[in-house]
Amino acid sequence: MTATIEKPAVSTDRRIVYRSSGMPTQDGAGVKLTRLVGTPKLPDLDPILMLDTFRSDNPNDYVAGFPEHPHRGFETVSYMIKGSIAHLDNHGGKGIVTDGGVQWMTAGRGVAHSEMPAQTNGQLFGFQLWLNLPAREKMRDPWYADIPASDIPQIDLGGGNSAKLIVGEWNGVKGAGPDRAIAPFFADVTLAANGSIDVPIPVGHNGFIYVFEGDARVGTETVRTGQLGVLSSGDRLHIEADGQGARFLVIAGKPLREPIAKYGPFVMNTQDEIRRAIQDYQSGTF
Ligand code: CO
Numbered sequence: 253m254t255a256t257i258e259k260p261a262v263s264t265d266r267r268i269v270y271r272s273s274g275m276p277t278q279d280g281a282g283v284k285l286t287r288l289v290g291t292p293k294l295p296d297l298d299p300i301l302m303l304d305t306f307r308s309d310n311p312n313d314y315v316a317g318f319p320e321h322p323h324r325g326f327e328t329v330s331y332m333i334k335g336s337i338a339h340l341d342n343h344g345g346k347g348i349v350t351d352g353g354v355q356w357m358t359a360g361r362g363v364a365h366s367e368m369p370a371q372t373n374g375q376l377f378g379f380q381l382w383l384n385l386p387a388r389e390k391m392r393d394p395w396y397a398d399i400p401a402s403d404i405p406q407i408d409l410g411g412g413n414s415a416k417l418i419v420g421e422w423n424g425v426k427g428a429g430p431d432r433a434i435a436p437f438f439a440d441v442t443l444a445a446n447g448s449i450d451v452p453i454p455v456g457h458n459g460f461i462y463v464f465e466g467d468a469r470v471g472t473e474t475v476r477t478g479q480l481g482v483l484s485s486g487d488r489l490h491i492e493a494d495g496q497g498a499r500f501l502v503i504a505g506k507p508l509r510e511p512i513a514k515y516g517p518f519v520m521n522t523q524d525e526i527r528r529a530i531q532d533y534q535s536g537t538f
Contacts, residue, residue, distance in 0.1 A: 266453075266486035268473035270294065274305070274480060280318030283369070284308065288462060288480045290382070297458050297482060298507040299434040301326055301519055302382035305462070309374050317368035322538055323359035324529045325390040325519040327383045329429070329438065330355040330367070331418065331501075333464075335376035341365035342538060345396040352401030354418055356429055360385070360392040362529070362538035379462075379501070386433045386508050387521050399428045412444030415451075420504075422452055434505040441500055443468070443493035451489045451502050459483050459504025461491070466498035475500070 274288040283306060288294075290302035306314055330337055336350035339357075342364045349355035351372055357363065369376055385392070399418075405425050407415045415422060419429025420437030429436065437453050443466075453459055460482045461468060463475045469492040475481035483489065483504070491500075513520045518529040532538060 263488050264486040265471055266489045267471045267484040268475060268481040269484045270482040271473070271475060272480050272482075273478050279304070280321070280367070281316035283317065284313040289460070294480075294482070296384075296512065297460060298509065298512075299384040299505040300381065300458065300460075300503060301384050301512075301514070302380075303462070303480070303503070304380045305378070305464075306369070307377040309371070309376070311371060311376075314369045314376060318366060320364055320366045321517055322362060322364045322529075322533045323357075323517045324362045324533075324538075325359065325525075326385050327356065327358045327432075329357075329381040329383060329418070330378060331381070331438075331440070332378040333440075334373075335369060335371045335378060337378065338368045338370065339365060339396075339398075341394075341396065343394055343396070345394075347396075347398035349398055350400075352404070352416075354399040354404065354428065356395075356397045356399060358385070358392070358395035358430075360390070360394045362532060363394045363396075364533070364538050381438070381503065382519070383432070383434060383436055383505060384508055384510075384512070384519060387510050389433065390520060390525075395430075397430070404428045409449050411447055413447045413449050414442050415449075416440040420453075434508065437502065437504040439502045441491070441502055443491070443498045445495050445497045446493060447497065448490065448492040451491060453483075453489050453502065453504045454506065455487045456485070456506060457504040458507050459502065461500045461502050463498060463500040465500075466493055466496040468493060468498045468500050 417427035418438040
């Protein structure tokens, strides 16, 4: 006779397993930014390849922008809290993302573009996220969308708490971003003083929070303003604010578990594919 052992139906809370204030760096034509994911200590968080933030009231920190440069094999998602980025690419894509808007660009087999930041009322504060594509979609057609702030659902979570849902699903509301193999989740959450919420990240997703106002508590850990907190696995994410309230991003995706070969703006699966990307860009076939 064999006994059947059933898994106990306990829920496991996600915890914070790593905290970081990121690494100051420069990119483009000398834009000062902070790299939060894509650093030596946190090279990636499958399927999230990179997160940069730029925040300054001094135009000299960013005015030179990002002149023309290529991308292949992944997607860039730019989210501007304050200020704007003008975008121009070699496939006829052109737009400006501004004050609460998102620019979603699927590089696929290749895009060459420029990105030029500009401030609003003296302020620039934004993020650029790189999301990986599965091997079978790395050479797909490029795609591009400007998503204005007015198209991003704002979800009332009660008690003065709210979330802007850039992509993913929350309380039956679908975010503004496209459907993708990695089922991306990206929300900008505001908690009132002493507010708390459960964030519905799918089980099995990798993810993190990035706090930019107040402090956020996850279990016994506190993630402070300017810190990234990488989440453990689990089936529940509960976040609390103290008396000052808090505002933070929650970003997560379904891991691809595929090899990553990275070289600057190209993210492929093998070194051969990287060599091919460099050749293709140099011979002008992007
Ligand atoms: Co770019």
